[in-house]
Amino acid sequence: MAITEKELQEIVRQVISEMQGLKPAQQEETGVFDTMEEAIAAAARAQQEIRRMPLEFREKIISSIRKSTLENLRTYAEFGVSETGMGNVGHKIIKHQLVAEKTPGTEDLTTIAWSGDRGLTLVEQGPFGVIGAITPCTNPSETVICNTIGMVAAGNTVVFNPHPAAIGVSCYAVSKINEASMAVGGPANICTTVKKPTLETADVMFKSPTIPLLVATGGPGVVTAVLSTGKRGIGAGAGNPPVVVDETADIENAAISIINGATLDNNLPCIAEKEVVVVDSVADHLIDAMERNGAYKLTDPAKIQQLAEMVVIPNKKGKMQVSRDWVGRDAYKFLNAIGIDADPSVKCIIFEAEENHILVQTELMMPILGIVRAKNADEAMEMGVRLEHGNRHSAHMHSKNVDRLTRFGQMVDTAIFVKNGPSYAALGYGGEGFPTFTIASRTGEGLTSAKTFTKSRRCVMTDALCIR
Ligand code: NAD
Numbered sequence: 001m002a003i004t005e006k007e008l009q010e011i012v013r014q015v016i017s018e019m020q021g022l023k024p025a026q027q028e029e030t031g032v033f034d035t036m037e038e039a040i041a042a043a044a045r046a047q048q049e050i051r052r053m054p055l056e057f058r059e060k061i062i063s064s065i066r067k068s069t070l071e072n073l074r075t076y077a078e079f080g081v082s083e084t085g086m087g088n089v090g091h092k093i094i095k096h097q098l099v100a101e102k103t104p105g106t107e108d109l110t111t112i113a114w115s116g117d118r119g120l121t122l123v124e125q126g127p128f129g130v131i132g133a134i135t136p137c138t139n140p141s142e143t144v145i146c147n148t149i150g151m152v153a154a155g156n157t158v159v160f161n162p163h164p165a166a167i168g169v170s171c172y173a174v175s176k177i178n179e180a181s182m183a184v185g186g187p188a189n190i191c192t193t194v195k196k197p198t199l200e201t202a203d204v205m206f207k208s209p210t211i212p213l214l215v216a217t218g219g220p221g222v223v224t225a226v227l228s229t230g231k232r233g234i235g236a237g238a239g240n241p242p243v244v245v246d247e248t249a250d251i252e253n254a255a256i257s258i259i260n261g262a263t264l265d266n267n268l269p270c271i272a273e274k275e276v277v278v279v280d281s282v283a284d285h286l287i288d289a290m291e292r293n294g295a296y297k298l299t300d301p302a303k304i305q306q307l308a309e310m311v312v313i314p315n316k317k318g319k320m321q322v323s324r325d326w327v328g329r330d331a332y333k334f335l336n337a338i339g340i341d342a343d344p345s346v347k348c349i350i351f352e353a354e355e356n357h358i359l360v361q362t363e364l365m366m367p368i369l370g371i372v373r374a375k376n377a378d379e380a381m382e383m384g385v386r387l388e389h390g391n392r393h394s395a396h397m398h399s400k401n402v403d404r405l406t407r408f409g410q411m412v413d414t415a416i417f418v419k420n421g422p423s424y425a426a427l428g429y430g431g432e433g434f435p436t437f438t439i440a441s442r443t444g445e446g447l448t449s450a451k452t453f454t455k456s457r458r459c460v461m462t463d464a465l466c467i468r
Contacts, residue, residue: 086328127155239393
């Protein structure tokens, strides 16, 4: 039975106030603490247990986290939408299911071996210990669950400093994960967090001698902050993924793929198509096919201007930035707000623009796609590279010309490059491979998984154990 908005808001309010009123003994069980110091100490104690455990037991805990997540898909999805106002329930269910079912566990860890006359040498992937992780409001519980599975599979525990706008659902995920660990005899506090995450609590995490590795999933500010700490950092930063369409592409497939990719969770994933560059000779066909598949085309320049002024606004210092009030909102709500009658069947807003248009240049994270025409494929690919802004994050292309696909892939140099499908194929949804919501674009690890959260350890036996 579906929960009403009012009932849901009440649940959110209750969970947050319950978390805030937790007694110390309860904090030990849920993993949600008053202070960052306590959260770090508890995760450190749990890590001592995890590292002594057989791999099989780690895997048992991970299976229990997967099961618990699958049992609570709707709660996670509704909680996330209700608390942040971003995304939509159906797609958040898919994202949590993907994380629960396909995030790699201990099987991701591999060994390199050399054997010969002088013995046997192994390179093993060992844990760092306690990892400090910063998580975004766009995929909050998805990231907490996905990070924890990978980090615990590798033998670590993790302390989160979640985005304050998503603290309720992030704490809910932390408590569910610990409950799942304890349900199979594992320790509490395999992941921990604080009730009120702030820049100060993040700073305590950055400076803690107990934490050797920091993982930042978020915008440029937090990634730069983490990479400036002097500690090892994994930086999963912002993107502005272009999708290039040339005249050889299957245009109908391109239109459907772009609409589906760009509207997943109302464009919240950092990998989602954020603007289209299309070769002029097929632009009309593409736009027509997009309109037939749920896009609303804005043509009035005054309305486009109104939309731009509504969603990209100056901050206190006068710098233009996306309006939080509009990130991840439904497409029809933007149209209604600029005086256009529309209903929820509209999946996405499209409009034609020049490359330098603010809605094309800015990473909006909204179901709004600017469409830029290029004279030919070369110009389109060059524009795609410029629009990616050197984030080295994600770029996509629709083409049947393998040479061009190869060239754009080399030129744009991103962690993710999807061809002839929706962006989410890169997350193993409609494509091969595993999912993650931490794509280490800035530091180059790419799609993170258990092995990313390990350090390389050489284990040498001299003059024995070679049985060749
Ligand atoms: P955000 O940068 O506003 O916040 C991310 C996190 O960083 C939050 O927990 C926030 O509280 C914290 N934070 C911000 N500045 C900080 C600082 N100076 N020190 C310590 N902590 C700080 O991002 P958001 O709006 O939550 O998420 C959207 C952004 O994140 C987009 O740019 C998106 O592309 C990016 N993102 C990237 C990935 C990836 O895998 N590369 C995944 C999700 C989101």
